[in-house]
Amino acid sequence: MSQGVEFYRGPSLLTGDPIVAVATGPFVEPSVTHLSLQQRGAATRPFMRSATECIARSVAADGRFRREDPAANLGDLIVDAVPKCLSPVRAMIDAHDRYFGEGSGEVFFMGAYLDALPNAVIKAVERGEAAGPMPVLEAK
Secondary structure, three states: OOEEEEEEEOOOHHHOOOEEEEEEEEOOOHHHOOOOHHHHHHHHHHHHHHHHHHHHHHHHHOOOOOOOOOOOOHHHHHHHHHHHHHHHHHHHHHHHHHHHOOOHHHHHHHHHHHHHHHHHHHHHHHOOOOOOOOOOOOOO
């Protein structure tokens, strides 16, 4: 994960004072640093919803998907659905980076999002929502 870096420079470079770089944490765009965690989460939800809807629709439309046993092969179906949904998935990752810091979107996608995605897909199909609005996935 990229870190924000602040530089401290001693009184004069001519006297041989060192320049020290200090890692300060993930870089977050200055325009969003004033937002609370709740506001940042709310700002990323539409992107999560869009990615989840796309993946759920793709899974439900796949001929290998079995409504009578939705968990069967679900992991493979999700893996096959993601390339079909690259635009909304990439937008979700980019939004997460923008609001929570560079590199955090990929960590979120590969971790909490993918952990929650199978259950969200199953619930959407059971409720007949795979073609309509999807429940929002929240980080665990």
